[in-house]
C-alpha cells in the first residue's frame with residue numbers, strides 16, 4: 001500500500017489538487033494556441049480521453065486573445081503556460097484557472113510580484129515550474145550544474161517569496177530530462193515543503209522510450225507517495241500522453257477507472273491462442289469502465305494462482321478455458337467461447353468493482369478459501 005505524502009490542497013477551477021484529492025491527469029496542447037481549430041480539436045480529444053486539466057502556451061498576443069474562446073469550450077480547468085513575458089501572465093490570469101510560470105525566466109521579482117498579486121486578487125492558482133534547462137544563473141554559479149539541490153533551492157526561494165506576499169495557491173514542479181535529477185529533486189523538495197507537486201520528466205522524447213522514461217521516473221516517485229498531478233511529456237499528439245498516465249496510476253493501484261488485464265507472455269506450454277484471446281478481450285472491453293482485474297493465462301502453471309488474485313480469471317487448457325471468479329472456478333468453456341464468457345461475467349460486477357451477481361455473498365465471503373479446493377480439482381481434471 002502506498003502511503004501518500006500529505007500536501008495542502010490547491011483549488012484549480014472546479015477541481016482540487018493535493019490534499020486528499022485524486023492524483024490529477026493533465027496534458028498540454030502541441031499546436032499554436034491562436035489556431036483555434038487545432039487547439040479546440042486537441043482540447044476536445046484530451047477531454048474525451050479523461051484528461052483533467054489542459055495547458056496551453058500563451059507566448060504572444062494572438063495566443064492570449066484566443067484564451068477566452070478556448071476557455072468557453074472547456075469543461076476541465078485551463079492552464080496558461082508563460083515564459084519570459086510577465087504581461088502574458090497578467091493577461092492570462094483574467095481567463096485561466098491556473099498559470100504556470102518559470103521563475104528562471106519571468107524577469108525578476110518585481111514582475112513576479114505583479115503576477116502573484118493579480119493571481120491572489122482573482123483566486124487563480126500558479127505553478128512554480130522549475131526546469132533544469134532554465135535554472136537561474138545564480139544557482140548555476142553556486143552549484144556549477146542544475147543539481148537537485150540547486151533546483152530545490154530555486155523552488156523554495158520562489159515559494160517563500162510568494163508566501164511573503166500572502167499567496168499560497170501554488171503547485172510546484174522540478175523537472176529535468178535526466179530521470180535521476182528529477183526524482184531526487186522531487187524527493188528533496190517534498191521533505192521540505194507541503195505544496196502539491198506536479199510530476200513529469202521533461203523532454204522525455206518520443207514513443208516507447210518516452211513512455212518508459214516517464215514511467216520509470218514518475219513511477220519511482222509515486223511509489224514513495226510523492227506527486228499530486230502528472231504530465232507525461234511525449235513528442236506528437238498530446239492525447240497519447242493521457243492513457244500512459246492512467247496506466248501508471250492503474251498499475252500502481254492508485255486510480256483505476258477500467259479493467260486491468262493480466263496476461264502471461266505465453267511459452268512452449270501454451271494450449272490456446274493467447275495473443276488472439278487478449279486482443280479480442282481488449283477489443284470487447286473498450287469503453288468498459290468496470291474497475292476489475294482480469295487475468296488470462298495460457299495454462300495451469302500460473303493460471304489458477306493468478307485467478308485467485310484476480311476478480312475474473314481464465315486459465316487455459318487444451319482447447320478450453322476455466323473461468324474463475326475471485327479464485328473460485330465457475331465455468332469451463334470451449335476456447336472459442338472464452339471472450340464471451342469473460343464479457344458475460346463482467347455483467348456481474350458493478351461500477352465500483354463489487355460483485356453483484358446472485359451468489360455475491362458466497363463469492364465475497366468464501367471465495368478465497370474455496371479457491372484452493374477448486375484448484376486442486378482443476379489439476380486433477382487436467383492431469384487425469
Ligand code: SF4
Pocket residue numbers: 264265266267268269270271297298299300301302303
Ligand atoms: S502461464 Fe503457462 S503458458 Fe503462460 S507463460 Fe506461464 S507456463 Fe507458459
